[in-house]
Amino acid sequence: MTQAPDTDAVIAAFSEIPTLLEAAPALITSGRFLDCDCRLGPMEQPFFVAIRAGRIIEFTAKPAMMRSWRFSYRATALAWSEYWQPMPKPGFHDLLALTKRGDAIVEGELHPFMTHLQYFKDLLALPRPRQAKAAA
Amino acid sequence: MNGEIEPMVGRYVHVDIGGDMHRIYFEESGAGIPLVCLHTAGADGRQWRHLLADGEFVKNFRIIAFDMPWHGKSNPPASWNGDEYQLTARRYTETIRAFCKALKLDKPAVMGCSIGGRIVLNLAIDHAAEFRALIGLEAADFQQPWYDTTWLNRPDVHGGEVCAALVSGLIAPQSPKATRDETLWAYKQGGPGVFKGDLYFYRVDGDLRGKVQKIDTDICPLYLLTGEYDFSCMPDDTKRTAAAIPGAHVTVMAELGHFPMSENPEQFRRYIAPVLAEITKAKASPKQGVRA
Numbered sequence: 001m002t003q004a005p006d007t008d009a010v011i012a013a014f015s016e017i018p019t020l021l022e023a024a025p026a027l028i029t030s031g032r033f034l035d036c037d038c039r040l041g042p043m044e045q046p047f048f049v050a051i052r053a054g055r056i057i058e059f060t061a062k063p064a065m066m067r068s069w070r071f072s073y074r075a076t077a078l079a080w081s082e083y084w085q086p087m088p089k090p091g092f093h094d095l096l097a098l099t100k101r102g103d104a105i106v107e108g109e110l111h112p113f114m115t116h117l118q119y120f121k122d123l124l125a126l127p128r129p130r131q132a133k134a135a136a
Numbered sequence: 137m138n139g140e141i142e143p144m145v146g147r148y149v150h151v152d153i154g155g156d157m158h159r160i161y162f163e164e165s166g167a168g169i170p171l172v173c174l175h176t177a178g179a180d181g182r183q184w185r186h187l188l189a190d191g192e193f194v195k196n197f198r199i200i201a202f203d204m205p206w207h208g209k210s211n212p213p214a215s216w217n218g219d220e221y222q223l224t225a226r227r228y229t230e231t232i233r234a235f236c237k238a239l240k241l242d243k244p245a246v247m248g249c250s251i252g253g254r255i256v257l258n259l260a261i262d263h264a265a266e267f268r269a270l271i272g273l274e275a276a277d278f279q280q281p282w283y284d285t286t287w288l289n290r291p292d293v294h295g296g297e298v299c300a301a302l303v304s305g306l307i308a309p310q311s312p313k314a315t316r317d318e319t320l321w322a323y324k325q326g327g328p329g330v331f332k333g334d335l336y337f338y339r340v341d342g343d344l345r346g347k348v349q350k351i352d353t354d355i356c357p358l359y360l361l362t363g364e365y366d367f368s369c370m371p372d373d374t375k376r377t378a379a380a381i382p383g384a385h386v387t388v389m390a391e392l393g394h395f396p397m398s399e400n401p402e403q404f405r406r407y408i409a410p411v412l413a414e415i416t417k418a419k420a421s422p423k424q425g426v427r428a
Contacts (some may be wrong), residue, residue, distance in 0.1 A: 096305050114298055
């Protein structure tokens, strides 16, 4: 039985992504041509993320007035919690598996998302190994 | 091991497909029951290399994996005028039958994955008597699309990167990194628009809902195996398909995704070995093909 996810824990895990990215130079390299403002995170409270040359230069959950973004990828707290499991269950193991099952929504101008699809899959999976280590 | 040479041999055969001559690359290994293997959309026959090198399977089977035209080392035919490549159900069926005929295969078994799994159902519907057994991996009569295929071939998106990134999520998380990477490498190498063109068959021209009921497994046995992590052809899609086909064998494969033979060959072997053993046994005591 899946337990109800702790939304605060999901937000806390998201907050670690910029630090985790700085420790992943290969991932930064794969995003070296990416400049993009987007929204990533929980369905109700996504983070505004500014990426320049593959690096996150701004990552904030604070509401911002009239902030522009090119695309948004949002998922339920349950989806993120399952996505970050050391060995995710079928259907929870990929960003597009989550959209297919209706637990995530991708919207907006998708060009930067699609040109850097593996980058975003790997970026948003960064909390996964941390949890795997914690569980070990 | 340094200096190890694998047993499969690659050659080209000239095949007349619909009146156009094609130079088709294939690899083969072993002797016995011909087993023709069909790769997934946008990839090539290298996906079957572990099966081709399996010391046990090649004792009973002549395993053959060919690259579809436009894929791998099978170039587009000389007659191609540059029109957009689009695989149709008719063309795909014609290609497989022409290849088997060109190699003079005697009632082969055919195993296909993904689009190869779907076309196996077409073969079961229309040409069952030509085959000894049919195996569909990640096969269903229909599955719900989960992305817009126009992203696969446009000048402002790197085709290889986007094709590989899209299908990367179809691989089970348990699959080893090396075989995962190798599976994706084929997608990074595909020709422009080829993956998209294959999906024309999958998405537009190959809907078999309402047709699979015609399959008679007394004429040709049908095995359907689907990985639990395949969210493109989900296990429920395969089960729904099989429910309409009396006698179809269904297996859901644990810890495997959409590319079982290449993403995790060891795990796949656990599931395909009993199927191949059954086909071998059926040859020893034949009972199929007796209907008029």
